[in-house]
Amino acid sequence: MFDGMQRRVVSIWFPRLASDRALRLRPLEGPFALTHHHANTNRIHCLNSAAERAGLSRGMPFSDARAFCPDLQSRPADPRGDLRFQHTLRRWALRYCPWVGLEDEDGLVLDISGSAHLFGGESALLMDMRQRLLRAGITAQIGLGDSRGAAWALARHGEGAAEVGKALEALKDLPVSALRLDEKTTVALGRLGLRTINDLANAARAPLTRRFGPSLLMRLDQALGGQPEQITPLKDPPHYGVRLTLPEPIGINSDVMEGTSRLLTQLCEKLKTQETGARILALTLRRVDQDSQQVELRLARPMRDAARILPLFERGIKDVDAGYGIDQMRLEAVQVEAMPVQQLSHVSTGGKDRLDDLITRIGTRIGLENIQRFLPSDSHIPERGFIISPAAYSTPDSAWSTIRPRPLHIFPPNPLMGAHTAAKPPKHFRWRRMSFSTARASGPERIAPEWWLEDDTWRSGVRDYWCVETRQGRRLWLFFTPQSPSWYVQGEFA
Structure with a gap:
């Protein structure tokens, strides 16, 4: 800002930012509200003018709102989408000045010092803002003053503009809550009879400082221009x-x-x-x-x-x-x-880089999502001991750790042929129409069900697993169910 130039600040408040954005995407007629889950119930997050005229308000339980207004239409709120929309409006406001920042969750603040003449003066600039926002279907209230606090107060408590050097004259009839005070301080001031900004400005400062601390008068001075307040514009994200x-x-x-x-x-x-x-x-x-x-x-x-x-x-x-x-x-x-800079190491990563390049080359043909890898999972249940994840979007950070060896091939349990009810592996058994003789067996390894998971195949009880080497050369993974004596094959070692 040039020396001697009077600072002028614009505050734009979007009282229905979330509902306006939702209705721009999918227009509706009649009462409309966005809801969010708070305090174990769905409550109204934002609503349009038709819903306000029906007597609804923010924070009202949604069930009560439907009772008051049976025609109310609703959608879930999307705070992230609202924040992106606020950033979009900030980029739009850069057409008026280069200093634009976010104000709370539903507003913008602009330092238009030295740029109003480009639009034919302050009145023409504000009129252009209102018309463009109105055509876009966005409800807005705009305040203009010498300070950020004055502009904020005028935008949210009686949309208007304060003349240069006359902030108190424009703000004197506004409630003390227009000074961006918390609810507790506002209520305490009301009990003292200080309900407007004019009442507060004419009160003795020393007693107020002793009772409420320096923040109260700091907010008053910021609104009246006695104490400067910076506007920090957001940087545009880097463009790659x-x-x-x-x-x-x-x-x-x-x-x-x-x-x-x-x-x-x-x-x-x-x-x-x-x-x-x-x-x-x-x-x-x-x-x-x-x-x-x-x-x-x-x-x-x-x-x-x-x-x-x-x-x-x-x-x-x-x-x-x-x-x-x-x-x-x-x-x-x-x-x-x-991708932060990493400390160089004597361990070469050339092999990993070549693997990543190979995955990329194959992925350009069949899609990166179709190249998958097995990753360990925190479960002792054999079927749940691994997950399958796209190799391009996962890293094998943890190693496979098992108390006992696991077979290379795991399949759904197959019952052994014949009546085998003993707790030790049978000496002779038939499986898949083949006869086997047990040469060596090691076990048992008892695995209990994970009760917190919905898995009908494991609800029958514990299993005792055995590694059985047969005289025919096959190494099988068998288990025995003590609660209903039976033998099954679930895997085969390489």
Whole structure:
């Protein structure tokens, strides 16, 4: 801000931000509310004007709201979506000034000092804001003042604008809650007869400081402009995209690969600066006829090494139809993940890098989700001792640990033929129409059911597992059920 320039701040409050966003996506007529689960019941989170006219309010139990208004329509609230929408509105507000920040969960604050004349003055700027928000179906209340506190108070307690240097005149009739005070302080001030900002401004400051502390008068001074309050604009998220415009169209694969190499070098420098790595890359090739070809590359691990990524583009670039030539190339990291700098070690990771590159190459043909690996699971039940996860989105951090060896092949239990009711493995038995003789047996290993899981196959009781080596060369995994004496085969060792 230039010396001598009067600071002017705009506060925009969106009292129905969540419901306005929901109705923009799926319009409805009549009373409408968003609900969220709080204190063991569904309550109203946000509602439209029709629901307010029906006597409903925020925080009301949803069952009571339906009793008051049987025609009420509802949807679950989406706080994350509302936050993204608030950030979208912040980017829109950058058209008015470069200093825009978030205000609570449902507002924006703008420092328009020195930029109002670009829109024909403050009144014209505020009118332009209101009209654009109204056309977009967004309810907004706007306040303008010399300070952030004054603008906030005017936006939420009687939409209006304070003239330069006349903050008290504009705020004097507003309640003390307009100073951004907590409810406890507001109630205590009301008991003392201090209900408006004018009452508070004319009261003795020393007794108020002794009773309420310095924060009360700090809020008053911030609203009246006696104490400065900063507006911290949010930084735009880093954009991971680079572009190359060619003086002459190209179409040969080697030329396209060379252009991709230059773009990758620039992009990887951006990724390294932000300590991130790319998981999904999109290469867009614009032809001279304005048509575009896109090559998407999904990586098995976040990467920012241009030399390793470039060969992985080769297969996709070969399938590109260059037409009469390509005159522009654009490379963007569509999805990125944190990839902080790590301490170098004497242990080489070259083997792991080659495995990741192999998974990426195969994944470009059949899909990364179709390349899977087995991972250990925290369960002693044989069928639950492992999970299957996509190799590109999982890391084998933990090792397999078992007290007893487990067979390589596990299948649903198959009963042995014949009446075998003894607790020790039978000397002779038939399984899958084959006869076997026991040469050596080790066990038992008793495994109890996991009672907290719904598994009908294990509800019968404990199992005693045995590793049985047969004279025919097969090594089988048998178990005995003491509660109903029977023998089963569930696995085979290699």
